[in-house]
Amino acid sequence: MNAIARLSIPAEAACAHCGAALATEARGGFCCAGCEGAHALVAGLGLDAFYRRRDTADGVLRPAAEAPTMDFAPLARPGRQGEFTLELMVSGLTCGACVWLLEQAVAAEPDVVQARANLTTRRLTLGWRGPAARGNELVALAARLGFRVAPWSAACLRADEDAEGRELTRALGIAAFGAANIMMISVAVWVGWDMGEATRAGMHWMAALIGLPVVLVAGMPFYRSALAGLRAGRMNMDLAVSLGVLAATGMSLSETIQNGPFTYFDSASSLLALLLAGRVADRAARRRARQAVAELLALQEGSVAVLGAGGIAVQTPVEQVPAGARLLLAAGERLRLDAVLEGGTALLDTSATTGEALPRSYAAGEALPAGAINMGAPVVARVTAAAADGSLAAMGRLLERAGRAKGRFVNMADRVVGWFVPVVHAVAAATFLYWWLVAGLPWSQALVPAVAALIVTCPCGLAIAIPAVQVVAVGALFRRGVLVSSATALERLASADCAVLDKTGTLTEGRPVLLPGVWSSAQLRRAASLARASRHPLARALARACQAAPVVEGVQEIPGQGLRLGCTRLGSAAFCGVAGSNPGLTLWLAEPGAAPVAFRFADKLRADAAAAVAGLRALGLEVELLSGDAAPAVAAVAREAGITAWRAGVSPAEKAARIEALRAAGRRPLMLGDGINDAAALALAHVSAAPDDGTDLAQTAADLVLRSENLAALPAAIRTARLAQTLVRQNIGLSLGYNALAIPLACLGYVTPLLAAVVMASSSIIVILNALRASKEPAAWTA
Amino acid sequence: MDSLILLMPVAMLMGFIALCGFLWALRSGQYEDLDGAANRILFDDLPTKKEPKP
Numbered sequence: 001m002n003a004i005a006r007l008s009i010p011a012e013a014a015c016a017h018c019g020a021a022l023a024t025e026a027r028g029g030f031c032c033a034g035c036e037g038a039h040a041l042v043a044g045l046g047l048d049a050f051y052r053r054r055d056t057a058d059g060v061l062r063p064a065a066e067a068p069t070m071d072f073a074p075l076a077r078p079g080r081q082g083e084f085t086l087e088l089m090v091s092g093l094t095c096g097a098c099v100w101l102l103e104q105a106v107a108a109e110p111d112v113v114q115a116r117a118n119l120t121t122r123r124l125t126l127g128w129r130g131p132a133a134r135g136n137e138l139v140a141l142a143a144r145l146g147f148r149v150a151p152w153s154a155a156c157l158r159a160d161e162d163a164e165g166r167e168l169t170r171a172l173g174i175a176a177f178g179a180a181n182i183m184m185i186s187v188a189v190w191v192g193w194d195m196g197e198a199t200r201a202g203m204h205w206m207a208a209l210i211g212l213p214v215v216l217v218a219g220m221p222f223y224r225s226a227l228a229g230l231r232a233g234r235m236n237m238d239l240a241v242s243l244g245v246l247a248a249t250g251m252s253l254s255e256t257i258q259n260g261p262f263t264y265f266d267s268a269s270s271l272l273a274l275l276l277a278g279r280v281a282d283r284a285a286r287r288r289a290r291q292a293v294a295e296l297l298a299l300q301e302g303s304v305a306v307l308g309a310g311g312i313a314v315q316t317p318v319e320q321v322p323a324g325a326r327l328l329l330a331a332g333e334r335l336r337l338d339a340v341l342e343g344g345t346a347l348l349d350t351s352a353t354t355g356e357a358l359p360r361s362y363a364a365g366e367a368l369p370a371g372a373i374n375m376g377a378p379v380v381a382r383v384t385a386a387a388a389d390g391s392l393a394a395m396g397r398l399l400e401r402a403g404r405a406k407g408r409f410v411n412m413a414d415r416v417v418g419w420f421v422p423v424v425h426a427v428a429a430a431t432f433l434y435w436w437l438v439a440g441l442p443w444s445q446a447l448v449p450a451v452a453a454l455i456v457t458c459p460c461g462l463a464i465a466i467p468a469v470q471v472v473a474v475g476a477l478f479r480r481g482v483l484v485s486s487a488t489a490l491e492r493l494a495s496a497d498c499a500v501l502d503k504t505g506t507l508t509e510g511r512p513v514l515l516p517g518v519w520s521s522a523q524l525r526r527a528a529s530l531a532r533a534s535r536h537p538l539a540r541a542l543a544r545a546c547q548a549a550p551v552v553e554g555v556q557e558i559p560g561q562g563l564r565l566g567c568t569r570l571g572s573a574a575f576c577g578v579a580g581s582n583p584g585l586t587l588w589l590a591e592p593g594a595a596p597v598a599f600r601f602a603d604k605l606r607a608d609a610a611a612a613v614a615g616l617r618a619l620g621l622e623v624e625l626l627s628g629d630a631a632p633a634v635a636a637v638a639r640e641a642g643i644t645a646w647r648a649g650v651s652p653a654e655k656a657a658r659i660e661a662l663r664a665a666g667r668r669p670l671m672l673g674d675g676i677n678d679a680a681a682l683a684l685a686h687v688s689a690a691p692d693d694g695t696d697l698a699q700t701a702a703d704l705v706l707r708s709e710n711l712a713a714l715p716a717a718i719r720t721a722r723l724a725q726t727l728v729r730q731n732i733g734l735s736l737g738y739n740a741l742a743i744p745l746a747c748l749g750y751v752t753p754l755l756a757a758v759v760m761a762s763s764s765i766i767v768i769l770n771a772l773r774a775s776k777e778p779a780a781w782t783a
Numbered sequence: 784m785d786s787l788i789l790l791m792p793v794a795m796l797m798g799f800i801a802l803c804g805f806l807w808a809l810r811s812g813q814y815e816d817l818d819g820a821a822n823r824i825l826f827d828d829l830p831t832k833k834e835p836k837p
Contacts (some may be wrong), residue, residue: 053825096822119819162815170809177802181795199787206791 016051017042018146020059032551034063038145045108047101055095061146070303071315072139073132075151083113086135087152088124089298090142093117098147105145106138120288122295123152150298165287168280171218175273178214179266182207183757186266190754197259204256204263211265215249218272221279236414237463240421244454245271251451254444262753267455267760274764278467285474289483293705297696304336305329307380318387325383329374332535338370338390339381347376349537351504351603352675352695355628355650359585371676371695375537377561392697395679399701402683411488412725413466416732424457424743431747453746455756461735461763466728468771473724476775481708482717489703491728492687494721495668499616500659500685502673503627503637505694507609507711510674512538512585512601514545519589519597525549527589527599530563530570538587539563539570541601567592608710609641615715619722621670626650626658628677652677659684672714674698689714724774731767738763 014021017035030036038061042050054061076084093099099117106115106126111134114127124142128134142149185207189200222238222245229236245268252263305313305328306321313328318336321327326342329335335348346362353369359376362368368381370392387393428450435446474484484490504510519527524542528549531539534557543549556564562571569576569590576590578598585601606612616623625646627634634648650658655673659681662669671678671685674694682688682701690702691711699705706713742759745751808814 049826096819096825099819099822100826117819118816119822120816166809166814169814170806173805173809174802177798177805181798184794185791202787206795210795 014058015062018059018062019054019056020062031059032062034144034146038063041144042101042105045105047104050097050101053095053097053100056092056098057094060092060094061098063144063146064148070151072135072151074317076132076135078132079127081129083127083129084132084135085114085125085127086138088126088139088142089150089152089295090117090122090124091148091150091295091298092146093119093122093124095119101145102142102147106141109138109141112138121291124149152298165280165283168221168276168283171221172273172276172280174214175218175269175276178210178218179270179273181210182214182266182269186263186753186757189262190752200261201256201259204252204259207263207265208253208256211249211252211263211269214269215245215265215272218269218276219245221276222272234414235418235421237417240417240424241271241275241463243421243425244457247451248455251447255448258444260448264451264455264753264756267753267756270757271760274760275463278464278471281471282467285471285478286485286487289474289478290485292478292483292707293485293699296692296699296705321383321386323383323386323389327381327383328378329381330378330535331374331376332537332540334373335368335370335381336392337383337387338385338392339368339383341366341368342380342382344379345376346374346379346381348372349375351510353677355502355504355675355677356630358633371697373537392676395676395697396700399679399683399697402680402701411466411491412728412732413462416462416736420462420736424454424739427457427743427747428453434747435749449747449749449751452749452751452756453743456742456746456751456759457739461738461760461767462732464764465731465735465767465771468768469724469727469731469774472771472774473720477717477720480713480716481706482713483705483707484703485705486703489687490721490724492668492703493670493718494725496621496670496687496718497668498622498624498662499670499672500655500662500681501613501623501625501643502655502675502678503625503629503634504603505674506672506678506691507625507637507641508603508605510603510693512541513604514541515600515602517598517600519599523589523591523597524599526568526591527570527587530555530565530568530589531587533557534563538585538601542570542587542599562587605637605640606709606711608712612711612714613641613643615712616718619715619718621718626655626681628652652680655681656684670718672711673702689717720774723776727771727774731770734767734770735763 015031015035016029017039018031020031030039042048072086072088076086078084090102093102096119099119102117102124103115106112106124109128111130112126112128114125117124126135126138128138139149185203189195189203192200195203219242222241226236226239226242229239248264248268252265252268255261255263303315303317304321306316307326307328308314321337327335327337327339329346334352341362341364343364345364346368347359348362348368349359350356350369350372352373353371367384370390385391431453432446432450435441435449436443439446470487470490473490477484501507524546525548528543528546529552531542532549532551533555534540552565554565558564558571558575562569562575564570570587573579573586573588576588576596578588578590578596587599587601588596589599590596613623623643623645625634625638625641625643627637627646627648628650629648631648634646638644638646647658655678659669659671663684663686668686671682671688672690673679673682673688674691676695676697678690679695679697679701682690682698687704688702689704689706690698692699692705692707704717706717738759742751745755813820
């Protein structure tokens with residue numbers, strides 16, 4: 001969106017703080033008062049160098065109009081010497097200069113003892129002496145600089161994730177150390193044809209001394225996964241790797257003891273090093289995507305205003321609100337708990353829970369659906385269930401179950417391994433039996449060609465073939481705004497054969513957009529200026545429609561009615577003195593000496609929805625539309641987007657049932673949806689995607705999150721996934737071809753450790769080079 | 784060939800020291816934020832703030 005804004009306005013006028021393009025009547029080089037304040041703050045601290053090194057997207061660092069309302073004090077952990085530490089997730093922390101600015105600005109406070117920001121995980125660790133409530137001021141400081149701050153929570157990252165990554169990195173370091181040092185010895189043995197037998201034995205013992213502990217320790221991730229696979233009754237890639245490595249090590253040890261000519265410690269350790277490197281890179285790429293999803297989720301999490309005894313609202317984390325508490329739901333706020341309306345009427349946008357595009361009105365005593373957004377005046381509601389017992393938590397548990405079922409998907413590598421491993425081991429066993437029983441060698445020497453066969457076929461190329469493609473493809477998609485968080489998502493995406501789409505918030509924007517009307521552009525600008533003072537969804541939509549409108553001071557908001565500045569009014573029909581009913585979503589502008597004008601709003605189709613649907617169809621996917629909305633609205637959207645198969649008034653359970661029916665018919669449905677009502681269908685689908693402005697439940701359930709505003713990213717992602725699958729198949733073919741050549745040589749006893757090393761390295765390099773093609777833009781990416 | 788008796792253990796020892804260094808760096812969290820560490824070196828700390836007395 002920023003890129004678009006930048007294209008349409010000359011680039012020279014940019015905000016001095018956040019870099020956003022400036023409207024013509026800018027206020028002294030700044031886009032808003034927040035940026036002006038932030039710039040003054042930065043300059044006052046002597047941190048101007050930030051602006052010369054800033055490398056963030058334009059407009060990201062624009063401070064929010066309102067200070068964060070959440071109370072961070074209960075989250076601060078007390079230390080031993082009266083200090084407190086607080087862990088935060090910081091959005092907008094995207095470049096080295098941002099890290100520096102944030103750390104220096106916070107550390108400049110005299111009582112701060114620790115301020116450390118992590119650019120990879122976007123985590124800020126704060127430590128200070130003094131009261132816990134001081135944390136709120138430090139958070140406010142970060143917010144004034146333009147960073148959006150949320151509590152670091154379990155949603156950000158699973159706790160064991162870090163430990164797992166550290167173990168892999170440690171194993172890689174050890175394996176790399178072993179491989180390099182053993183190779184040094186091995187090369188001496190290979191070229192040292194005049195080496196005495198005693199020296200050679202010494203060399204082999206040296207290699208064994210390094211090799212045994214390295215294979216034992218660095219191979220642990222593989223052994224563990226192989227055992228887990230066996231327990232589940234499955235042969236996986238790690239089993240093949242483990243068997244190959246352990247066989248090579250055992251045979252080398254026996255050769256060392258008997259003073260044989262060759263050992264294979266170098267093959268075993270460099271194989272481990274290579275595979276671990278692939279695994280570390282694979283993990284890092286996926287973790288980056290998962291981190292971005294977690295960031296979206298953490299920003300959605302938050303607190304609710306609970307009314308205390310004296311009628312004072314206290315911001316409380318959602319999990320701590322008991323049933324029976326009274327909530328104050330402000331305009332534009334999302335209801336996060338099941339509740340009933342206490343009094344008056346409420347106008348709620350239920351598009352996330354039912355798919356209806358028009359807001360619905362609720363009377364006192366009616367149950368309000370969790371997940372709806374308040375479109376009217378602030379209302380008071382009584383909580384009927386605590387968060388853990390509520391409908392959203394029940395949905396979350398359902399998704400978890402569905403997600404586990406999806407985890408049983410067997411990827412292509414493991415399918416190949418399923419027949420490859422038995423074949424290879426049968427060949428190795430036959431080789432051993434032939435040399436031992438037929439050719440009459442002693443068993444220890446007959447073992448050598450058999451293990452050599454295991455080593456050259458040890459699926460080095462095969463094991464690296466898939467991670468290599470995954471790393472490149474997931475990285476390429478990440479750069480284009482598609483976040484892939486699941487390991488098998490690409491493979492499932494490539495094989496999808498029909499698409500089920502949601503309407504509200506998915507094909508459409510999911511929020512009100514200003515319709516053309518009979519107002520003049522000057523009236524729009526004045527109305528938008530007023531609207532900037534409010535958080536009401538319609539006021540926000542109006543402000544979005546005219547970004548260039550200046551901010552005006554002194555606007556007064558009358559909750560539930562409208563905004564007033566002097567004699568100018570913006571708000572409901574009654575508030576502006578217009579008689580008659582108020583069809584749909586309308587704001588009226590009443591100015592002295594002029595007739596009131598109406599600004600009408602509606603949910604609009606995304607700009608590229610039709611193109612995306614056509615793109616999906618061009619890829620051979622049948623497209624259908626399932627919506628909870630009423631038939632006329634769905635029909636209109638389906639016609640505009642070019643979809644012939646559509647159904648209206650579909651409940652969440654019916655959506656899930658439709659997906660199950662498709663799967664039962666042998667289809668592989670791709671589900672695209674954003675709402676709470678889509679979450680079950682998303683979790684059940686063969687593969688699923690959610691836009692990044694969707695609800696947190698939908699994003700958790702989906703395999704892909706589309707971060708770019710346009711839906712065209714989806715067909716493009718399918719093209720990338722299909723290209724990646726083609727490359728994976730090529731890579732598997734390449735490494736199987738290599739094996740077909742190497743196995744006969746090994747069985748006949750011609751393979752030396754040198755040859756094995758050359759075969760292993762060259763097959764891996766070819767496979768990796770082939771994988772790099774996955775980042776190539778598929779032809780019609782921009783279309 | 785006599786020199787090997789000395790040189791090989793020395794080479795291995797040096798490699799082992801490097802491995803220990805790596806393990807220490809990993810344990811002390813220096814691999815947690817590779818992007819941040821790469822950028823951090825380009826910026827100076829502000830010299831003004833006094834260390835608070837413990």
